Amino acid sequence: MNEPADFDLKSTDSGSVATLVGDWTAVRMGEANERLTEVLRGTRQITVDLSGVGRLDTSGAYGVLQAMAVATEQGQVIARPEVQRLIDLVGAAIKAEPTPTTRRRPFYELFERIGKGVVNLGLDVFDLFVFNGHLLVAVGRAIAAPRRIRWAPVFSLAERAGLDALPIVATTTFFIGAVVGLLGADMLTTFGAQVFAVDLVGIAVLREFNILITALLLAGRSASAFAAEIGAMKMKQEIDAMQVLGVDPFDALVFPRFLALLVTIPLLTFVATLAGLVGGLVVVWSQLDIGPTMFLSRLLEHVGAKHFWVGMSKAPVLAVVIAAIGCRQGMEVGGDVESLGRRVTASVVHAIFATILIDAVFALIYMKLHI
Structure with missing residues (x-):
């Protein structure tokens, strides 16, 4: 028209x-x-x-x-x-209702949020104790009746969570050892004490970097995998189906992952130790002309096995913590994908934070014991 x-x-x-x-x-x-x-x-x-x-x-x-x-x-x-x-x-x-305008929040809401955060932290700590108690019960049942242990998933999880991580752990610790050796060679040469670069590499790798790098890599790799796997089962109500059938999810899902990491982290730590020492040896040999024979002899005489056992003593504790955090976050997943994403992210963040915190606590304890 x-x-x-x-x-x-x-x-x-x-x-x-x-x-x-x-x-x-x-x-x-x-x-x-x-x-x-x-x-x-x-x-x-x-x-x-x-x-x-x-x-x-x-x-x-x-x-x-x-x-x-x-x-x-x-x-x-x-x-x-x-x-x-x-x-x-x-x-x-x-x-229709008008779009609400953004209002300026009063200052007291800051304290309200802090209070809610403290309450949520307390509830989270309480849930953590409940989870750990249930896990201890599952461990006690497995010790009392070893036949109850599902060995097939334990070996499968040990391969996926541990052995498959060998290349990345060895490569990372090799370069960490090389960097420590390079820094030591550069700084100690200024004072004419370049031979002490061997001691620096040995103590740093044997005592700290071997277990720390291994635990951090598994915190990002295995903890997230555990949370995602168990969380997906929780979303599909497979865990509810287990409980209906009389199967404890801790026996079927949590304990095998706990045992798998408990076995594999010490092995990975040993491999990381060798890789880190080799990385330091390569740098010291190329920069300071200290050959493998002198490197190993000084390592045995001046560093010793004490630092190796100090680093290895942290492995079981970190294995338990990483497995528990990953499995717990998976058990807390709700019925939506957003909850799964939040819990997987939380598992990685919490596992990394716990790893660094526990390593610091061990360092303080051994310092007080003069070990």
Whole structure:
């Protein structure tokens, strides 16, 4: 039709009738909606006839509804079905609740959030003790009845969580040992004590970096895998099905992962020790011309096996912590994917934090014991 918007107002026995013609669109409407508003102000029993309207968009529908709103008594709308649907849609949008404005939060809400955080931390610690207690019960049952242990998943998990990590653990600790050796060679040469670079590499790798690098890699690799696997089973209600069948999820899921890491982390730590020493040996040999024979002899005489056993003593503790954190986060997964993502992320963060914290505690204890 492509005609400008216009209207005609007539008075009848049943009230006033406004007949709209033309295109009531944002482009063709002009000031027709404003004139219609002035004409209908205070009118009783208004009827708006939209049968003659050619085109109508949301702007035109909004103008018509705003004009009808100023009438003393609301009437009716006569329109084609497609026009009526648009009128109803715009009318519903007008009556919808307005978008809430962003308000400035009062200062006391900061303390409220801190309080909620403390409460949630307390509940989390309580749940951790409950989980650890259940795990200890599962370990006690396995010790009392070794036949209950599911060896097939233990070996499978030991391969996936431990042995498959050998390349990355060996490569990482090799370069860590090389970096320590390079720093030691560079700094100690200034004082004419370059031979002590061997002692530095030995103590750093044997005492700290072997277990720390291994635990951090498994915290990001195995803890997240445990949380994702158990969390996916929780989402699919497979764990609920186990409980219905009388199978304890701790015996079937948690304990095999706990045992797998308890076996593999000491082995990986030993491999990491060898790789780190080899990395330090390569750098010391190339930079300081200290050959393998002198490197190993000084390592045995001045470093000794004490530092090796100090590093290895941390392995079982970190294995238990990493396995427990990964499995616990998996057991806490809800029924949605968002919960799974949060728990997997939390498993990695908590495992890394716990690894560094426990290593620091061990360092303080051995320092006080002069070991």
